[in-house]
Amino acid sequence: MRIAQIAPLWERVPPPAYGGIELVVGLLTDELVRRGHEVTLFATGDSITLAKLESVHPQALRLDTTVKEYDVYAMLQLSKVYERASEFDIIHSHMGHAALPYANLVKTPTVHTLHGVFTPDNEKLFMYARHQPFVSISDAQMEPRLSLNRVATVYNGIDLNNYEFCPRSQDPPYLAFLGRLSPEKGPHLAIEIAKRSGWRLKMAGKVDVVDRDYFEREIKPHINGKQIEYVGEANHAQKCELMGGAVATLFPITWREPFGLVMIESMATGTPVIAMELGSTPEVIVHGQTGFLCRTIDECIAAINKVPQLNRFACREHVVKNFSVQRMTDGYEAVYQQILAERFAQNGHVRSAIQM
DSSP states (O other): OOEEEEEOOOSSOOOSSOOOHHHHHHHHHHHHHTTOOOOEOOOOOOOOOOOOOEOOOSGGGGTTTOOOOOOHHHHHHHHHHHHGGGOOSSSEEEGGGHHHHTTTTSSSOOEEESSSSTTTTTHHHHHHHHTTTEEEGGGGGGGGGGEEEEEEEEOOOBBBGGGGGOOOSSOOOOEEEEEEOOOOHHHHHHHHHHHHHHEEEEEEEOOGGHHHHHHHIGGGGHOOOSSSEOOSSSHHHHHHHHHHHEEEEOOOOOSSOOOOOHHHHHHHHTTOOOEOTTTTHHOOOOOTTTTTESSSSSHHHHHHGGGGOOOHHHHHHHHHHHHHHHHHHHHHHHHHHHHHHHHHHHHHHTTTOOOO
């Protein structure tokens, strides 16, 4: 198939440190190329990919201080994609609602992966384009009242070869927190859990400009390099070492996160996850086997003492079976084939040029 992948421009593909959407896009794109598809990736110019790269900006927007109007670059990128729509059999957008108005203007079908959440504002656009095909990254993400044309749920996947299994935690023991240091990720709750339980906590993650005040007020005063340690924005190797050596990874989110890569990354190293029971966490963690789902801080603290009962190898195997890049790509290939088959049936013919 001739496939266009559209990535957000906020970060390069794949990101040098932070995971998220761009990491998933990078893994999917490269695996599709390995499977023989002709893939064009629309992303930042500093992206690293096996696909053909097309860019409207040389670097990640978050690193370019000269950029003030981010939406301009998104519109420019989408305009270039859809001007060339006839060159592709299918377009795969990871741009949220931004691509919806463009997709209706061309014959080439677009599938939209929903990486974010619905808001009172963007819901208007989703409802306008509700007949376009959507893929959710968890069942919890969907809003039935919007009546979107969800064709599948495809869980995010990771490359297990990049995550070394750690059969035991390091000594002295500690808890880990990885992710953006923002209110919705709950680093302040991770600190509270550590302080109330008496455990050491090692934290890693970026601080975006919009979260700087929160960091200075809620996080920084607690960092002492002893019980509460912050190592900054970790690269992949540092992240794996931090998670793999922990007794447990804390995931105390305060919002209905559609999917948290940190959970599967931690379990891939063998480290169980203690998470708030919100959003996708019940779909990712097997309670009492690969971690614990909690509703309060007290439950999180109590769960720490239960972690030694868990099998770290079982955590790894859970990811191998359910959240590998191969499993994710299988899901998306099936989605592409389904959408194209439906389109061909509507048109009353099948283009022999398509190889599926």
